[in-house]
Amino acid sequence: MPQGDKSAYTDKQKRQARHIEEGYRKQGVSEGEAETRAWATVNKTDGGGKKSGAGKKKSSTT
Template sequence: MPVASKDKYTAKQKRKAQHIEESYEHKGMPEDQAQARAWATVNKQSGGGERAGGSGTDTSGREKQTARSDSAKRAAQTRKGHARTSPESLQSQTRESLMKEARSQDIRGRSRMTKAQLIEALSHAG
């Protein structure tokens, strides 16, 4: 099996792979298999060598705020301008979302209700 270049990995990822490889070799695993498993583990944990820590690109607070705002706008658009507790809006929400709304309005028996029953209860409560 050809060994790929490890140049794109951070020093921390390389140290982690070396430690894992040594651990496998200590348990009696052949060196090539131990190395393959070590790098597979590092890749799984950190997402590969192009991202330090595997968290993807760094995102500034401003970019995160914009992303949240855009997400909220898309969510509002899916309700097609209806009031949050209108039957049309309630139909487009997930059961989990309806449960949160029912919890905030303290609707009794909500945990045993189906989605249709939650919609009915919320439309009468709102």
């Protein structure tokens, strides 16, 4: 998958990125920077694109 390809993301993640990007645009951030920040936020919260449930780790609260 080439860098920048968003096909591995769920519809929910794409929707979230769109809303986050709109918020940055309202704050006066340039279009490219707003998109970059939006996807970075989605990646930070969800850990990237689609994931199958089998390999996910549960967070340990020790």
